[in-house]
Amino acid sequence: MHSMKTLLTMILTLSFPIQYSILWAASTSSLSGKVMIDGSSTVFPVSEAVAEDFQKANLDVRVSVAASGTGGGFKKFCKGETDISGASRSIEKSEMDLCAENKVAFIELPIGYDGIAVVVNPENTWAKSLTVAELKKIWEPNSLVKNWSDVRAGFPATKISIYGPGPEHGTFDYFTQAINGKEKLIRTNFNAANPDALVTAVKNDKTALAYFGLAYYSANKNKLALVAIDNGKGPVLPTDASVTDGKYQPLARPLFIYVAEKSLGRPEVQAFVKSFVSSLTKVLPQVGYAPFQASLYPKVLKRAEEKITGTLYSDPSRRELSMGSLLNEAQRTSQVRPARK
Amino acid sequence: MPEFFEAPQEKPPGDFNIKRKLGSPSLSFFELGFRFFIYLATSISVLTTLAIVFVLFREAFRFFGEISISEFFGTEWHPLIEPRAFGVLPLISGTLMVGIGASLIAVPVGLMSALFLSEYVKGTTRVVLKSAIEILAGIPTVVYGYFALTFITPLLRGWLPNMDLFNALSAAIVVGIMIIPTISSVSQDAFEAVPRELRDAAFGLGARRYQVALTIVFPAALSGFVASVILGFSRAVGETMAVTLAAGATPKLTLNPLESIQTMTAYIVQVSLGDTPAGSIEYRSIFVVGALLFLMTLASNIVAQWIARRFQEKYH
Numbered sequence: 310m311h312s313m314k315t316l317l318t319m320i321l322t323l324s325f326p327i328q329y330s331i332l333w334a335a336s337t338s339s340l341s342g343k344v345m346i347d348g349s350s351t352v353f354p355v356s357e358a359v360a361e362d363f364q365k366a367n368l369d370v371r372v373s374v375a376a377s378g379t380g381g382g383f384k385k386f387c388k389g390e391t392d393i394s395g396a397s398r399s400i401e402k403s404e405m406d407l408c409a410e411n412k413v414a415f416i417e418l419p420i421g422y423d424g425i426a427v428v429v430n431p432e433n434t435w436a437k438s439l440t441v442a443e444l445k446k447i448w449e450p451n452s453l454v455k456n457w458s459d460v461r462a463g464f465p466a467t468k469i470s471i472y473g474p475g476p477e478h479g480t481f482d483y484f485t486q487a488i489n490g491k492e493k494l495i496r497t498n499f500n501a502a503n504p505d506a507l508v509t510a511v512k513n514d515k516t517a518l519a520y521f522g523l524a525y526y527s528a529n530k531n532k533l534a535l536v537a538i539d540n541g542k543g544p545v546l547p548t549d550a551s552v553t554d555g556k557y558q559p560l561a562r563p564l565f566i567y568v569a570e571k572s573l574g575r576p577e578v579q580a581f582v583k584s585f586v587s588s589l590t591k592v593l594p595q596v597g598y599a600p601f602q603a604s605l606y607p608k609v610l611k612r613a614e615e616k617i618t619g620t621l622y623s624d625p626s627r628r629e630l631s632m633g634s635l636l637n638e639a640q641r642t643s644q645v646r647p648a649r650k
Numbered sequence: 651m652p653e654f655f656e657a658p659q660e661k662p663p664g665d666f667n668i669k670r671k672l673g674s675p676s677l678s679f680f681e682l683g684f685r686f687f688i689y690l691a692t693s694i695s696v697l698t699t700l701a702i703v704f705v706l707f708r709e710a711f712r713f714f715g716e717i718s719i720s721e722f723f724g725t726e727w728h729p730l731i732e733p734r735a736f737g738v739l740p741l742i743s744g745t746l747m748v749g750i751g752a753s754l755i756a757v758p759v760g761l762m763s764a765l766f767l768s769e770y771v772k773g774t775t776r777v778v779l780k781s782a783i784e785i786l787a788g789i790p791t792v793v794y795g796y797f798a799l800t801f802i803t804p805l806l807r808g809w810l811p812n813m814d815l816f817n818a819l820s821a822a823i824v825v826g827i828m829i830i831p832t833i834s835s836v837s838q839d840a841f842e843a844v845p846r847e848l849r850d851a852a853f854g855l856g857a858r859r860y861q862v863a864l865t866i867v868f869p870a871a872l873s874g875f876v877a878s879v880i881l882g883f884s885r886a887v888g889e890t891m892a893v894t895l896a897a898g899a900t901p902k903l904t905l906n907p908l909e910s911i912q913t914m915t916a917y918i919v920q921v922s923l924g925d926t927p928a929g930s931i932e933y934r935s936i937f938v939v940g941a942l943l944f945l946m947t948l949a950s951n952i953v954a955q956w957i958a959r960r961f962q963e964k965y966h
Contacts, residue, residue, distance in 0.1 A: 475899045476728075476730030477921065492732075493730065494732045497726070503899075506894075506898070510799075514815045
C-alpha cells in the first residue's frame with residue numbers, strides 16, 4: 310500500500326514539469342489582452358469550458374466569465390462594459406433600445422439548444438403524452454398528485470414516483486420557469502438527483518416520471534421512453550427537427566451569445582469568438598445542451614466574420630421559424646449587401 | 651530543556667571534552683533549526699483548524715442574523731426552492747440514518763475480521779487477507795455509488811417492492827462496506843499491539859482462543875477499537891458521492907430507510923456545484939451546516955474518548 314502511494318506521488322510530482330512544458334509549448338500564439346463575458350447562467354458553463362481551452366492555448370489572454378443572468382448581462386453589455394453576453398433568449402426591445410442609446414452595435418450568434426426531455430420507464434404504456442397543464446399539476450408547489458390517476462382520469466391508479474434534477478442545475482431553473490411560471494417554484498417532495506442517476510432511476514422504476522436535459526435522453530434512448538408534450542397544438546416529441554424548428558414548446562429554447570461589434574475589432578475577441586463557435590459541437594453535449602446540425606455553424610461563424618449586426622428576430626412571429634431557415638435567410642440578405650458594416 | 655537532550659549524568663572520568671565536541675546540545679544550529687521546523691509543522695495543522703473553525707462560525711453567525719434559531723431547527727429544508735425553508739432536521743436525520751446504518755454493518759464485520767486476522771491467522775495468509783480488505787478502501791466512491799444504485803437497490807427491491815429507487819438503506823449498506831477496511835485495519839493494529847505475555851498467560855491458564863480474543867485482547871485494545879469506530883463513523887458521515895448517487899438529494903425528515911434522503915455533506919456539495927452567489931443566504935447556509943457537522947463530530951469524539959477511558963483495561 311505504502312510503496313504504491315509513494316510511487317504515485319513520485320509520478321505526480323515528476324509529471325508536473327512535463328505538464329507545464331506542454332502548456333508552454335502550446336502557447337505560441339501572440340495574442341494578448343482581456344475578454345469580458347457575462348450574461349445567462351445557462352450559457353455560463355459553455356463559455357467557461359471554451360474560455361478554459363482558449364486560455365490554455367493563449368496564455369497571454371485573460372478571459373473572465375461571469376453569470377449575472379440574461380437580463381443582468383444585457384444591462385452591462387449595452388453600456389459597453391462587456392465584450393460578449395450570453396443569453397437564453399433573444400434580445401428584447403427595451404434592451405436593444407439601451408444598446409442603441411449607448412451606441413453599442415451587437416452581433417447575434419445562436420449557439421445551440423437547451424431542451425428538456427420528459428421521460429418515463431419503457432414499461433409505462435399509458436403516458437405517451439402530457440399537456441403542459443398536466444405537467445404543472447404534477448410539479449406545482451403543494452401538488453396533490455400521488456398516483457398516475459391523479460394526473461389524468463383513465464391513467465392507472467398506481468403510484469407515481471417523481472424525479473428531477475436538484476436546484477443546483479440550470480435545467481431546474483428553466484423547467485420551473487417554463488412549467489410553473491417562476492424560477493425555483495416547485496413541489497418540494499420529489500426525488501432530486503443528478504441527471505446520470507436520474508437516467509438509472511427511470512430505467513429501473515416502472516412508476517417513474519422524470520425530466521432532464523435532452524442530451525441525457527439522447528445518450529440513453531434504449532433505456533427510456535419519451536413523453537410527447539402537448540402545448541395546445543397536439544403532442545410533440547422532442548426530436549432534432551422539432552427542437553430546432555421551435556415546435557417543441559415550452560421545453561426547448563435557443564441559446565445565444567451577443568458580441569459587441571466594437572470588441573470584435575480586437576484580435577483576441579475575434580479569435581475567442583471563432584474558437585467558441587467551432588468548439589460548440591464538442592462542448593454543448595458535454596454540458597447537457599443540443600448543438601445545431603453541424604452544417605449551420607459555418608453560417609453562424611460567417612455572421613461574426615462579416616459583422617452582421619442586429620437580431621434574427623426582428624419581430625416576435627419569427628420565433629416560430631427554424632434556426633436553419635433563419636440563418637439561411639440572413640445569409641441571403643447579407644450576400645445581397647456584402648458591404649454592410 | 652528536554653530531558654533526552656541532557657548530557658549524561660555519569661560522565662566517564664577524564665572525558666571532559668565530550669560536550670565541546672558536540673557543541674552545546676540545546677543551542678546547536680541544527681537543534682534550533684529542527685525545533686523550528688517541527689514547531690512550524692505542528693502550528694500549520696493547528697492554525698488551519700483554527701482558521702476553518704473561524705470561517706465556519708463567522709458565516710454561521712451571519713446566517714443567524716437572517717434566520718432565527720427556532721426556524722433553523724425546523725422540519726423543512728429547501729433553501730434553493732421557493733418558498734424557501736431553512737429547517738435543518740431533515741439533513742440531520744438523513745446524515746444520522748446513513749452514519750448509524752453504515753456503522754451497524756461495518757462495526758461487527760470490521761471487528762470480527764480484525765479479531766480473525768490478529769488472533770487466528772499468521773504470516774502470508776494474514777498479509778494477503780489484510781491487503782484484500784484494504785483494496786475495498788481503494789475503490790473510488792463514485793463506483794460504490796453506482797454499485798448501490800444499479801446492484802444493491804434492484805436486489806433489495808426484490809424483497810421490498812415499495813422501496814424508493816433512491817433510498818437511505820442502500821446508501822447505508824454501501825457506505826458500511828466502504829468503511830469496513832478503516833475499522834478492521836485500525837482495530838487489527840490495536841489488537842496486535844496487545845503484549846504477547848497477556849495472551850501467553852491466558853493460554854497458560856487453559857483459556858481457549860476465542861476466550862483470549864474476547865476477554866483478553868479486545869478489552870486491552872478497547873481504546874484502539876473505539877478510535878477505529880469513530881474514524882469509520884466520521885468517514886460515513888462525511889461520505890458524499892456514494893450517498894448522493896444511492897440516496898438521491900431529497901431532504902426529508904423521516905426515519906424510514908426505504909425513502910430518499912439528503913445528508914449534510916451532500917447538501918454542501920449541491921450548493922457548491924450550483925451558481926450560488928457568495929454572501930447570499932444559501933451560500934451561508936452551507937457554512938451553518940458545516941459548523942453543525944463539525945460540532946456533531948466533535949461531540950462524538952468526546953463521547954468516544956470518554957467511553958475508551960472508562961472501560962479501558964489497564965495492564966501496565
